[in-house]
Amino acid sequence: MSNLGKPMFWRDDRMPHVELRLVEDGRKVRYAPHSHTQWSLGAITEGVSTFLYRNDQFKICTGTLVMMNPHWIHACNPIDNKRWAYLMLYVDTTWLTDLRYEVGLLDARCWQDIATATIFDPKWYEGYCRMAACLMDPERELLDKQSVVVEYLTALMCELADQPAEPLPKTADKLQALAAYLKNHATEELSLDALCERSGYSPGHLIRAFKQYFGITPHAYLINCRIQLGQQELKGGKPIAEAALDAGFADQPHFQRTFKRLLAATPNQYRHSLINQQIHTTGSK
Template sequence: MDNTSKPMFWRDARMPYVELRKVGDGRKVCYAPHSHTQWSLGAIIEGHCTYLYRNDQFKVGAGTLVMMNPNWVHACNPIDNQPWGYLMLYVDTQWLTDLRYSAGLLDTPCWQDISTAIVPDANWYAGYCQMVECLLDAKRECQEKETVVVDYLTALMCELADKAAQPLSPVPDRLQALAAYLKHYDGAEVSLETLCERSGYSPGHLIRSFKQYFGFTPHAYLINSRIQRGQQELKRGTSIADTALNMGFADQPHFQRTFKRLLAATPKQYRESLLNQKKNTAGGQ
């Protein structure tokens, strides 16, 4: 994989509420359906790709912004192996909730999904690229970076203030309890029979109902949750081998394959990029 297709992650310990990913040529960067705990905002900087977002599908190209609500299943992949590149900003959900609430955009400090999936406006795209340029500039001070992020996201949230997503049907208590169990399950495997016993659903009914409310089968939800938690472990500096063990994977190669399938980057690429950023940050203080 050359340098343009190799993913780059930016993170600053002084700004723990944002993380940036950059890929110059994403032809070898393919995602299985997955979700993030953060709210995400991406910019297509070259080419075209197919954007799957819950039950919708879009063809998006350079100059377009795409966004993802926390825990909404999505995938973005190149079309016909054509060159495409992107920038993706991951924003802590609680931090963004507080930002929206303090700006008077929410009645309560509780997250509210945004219905907008795509922003084709050239001005918002240009502003996003300027914000990213500031974040990636090692010569810029942290306070300037914080200001740019807050200014841009506050303005965008104001623009989207009337785009609240329609609330979904309430998730049945039994499925909520099962999702909570899966989200924190540390065992190597959990059988469908066990899930049926815990929920009282038949196998077919459980799979259909769970996917209807969460966008995943129970097994896919479990794997996605393990990878989300694995990212947090790697951010804290945990070794890949220990992270694999802590997340209940059979071995390190299994964890690595699954991580790459969902996030289109290896655990090593993700961890090393963050460690290098910490060194650069420490060197600039």
């Protein structure tokens, strides 16, 4: 049976700070606006698609790199149902922060958003594809894979270091604090009244300001946080039904529908992808 339309995930427990997703026919996947806890770096390997990133939209094609800051809303989808394919690398934010700090790009071990959204330089695209091929190759040794990831990301971070980040609006601290509250209480039932009391905003002002800054409403942000929790549970080997409850969903079907809508993969596909199985098989020798 062909896996052409199915998303596949590479993971290795010995490298928990990186995860790679491979989609060979992007017409089969549709994303609602969502975000990740990790910093994300993708390569369009075939075709064209749209890239929605906060309040901007780009048309991207083969050879383009796209990058997404943690918690920044985004979505990529096909154009006119034309075939497209991509690779997406998810990098743990703390690990990447340490990498940037240790090479002198940050003054403190504190995450700093990266302003760049797209790169069209063939040098970086080709290097990315070589790195991804190395990770997915069961014959390459662990030290080789670790070295290739560190070397590529260090060079890329240095390349991007001189590009200034966008200035934050005056309300950024208050909105980020509210988002942190939603994340820390994602499994609970929260009310708009409680959020207004915490922020000092009226209901209408709160929803408008939050959506303008994050790209989605507070409720959508809360649901996205629950899906991120569910991903962590699934990575840890939890059964889908248990992961759903632990992430704050009332039942497994609701979790499955929401997971697929945001991540264009089912929870079962995320847990048991072909590449993931190959890696763990070879890694147990």
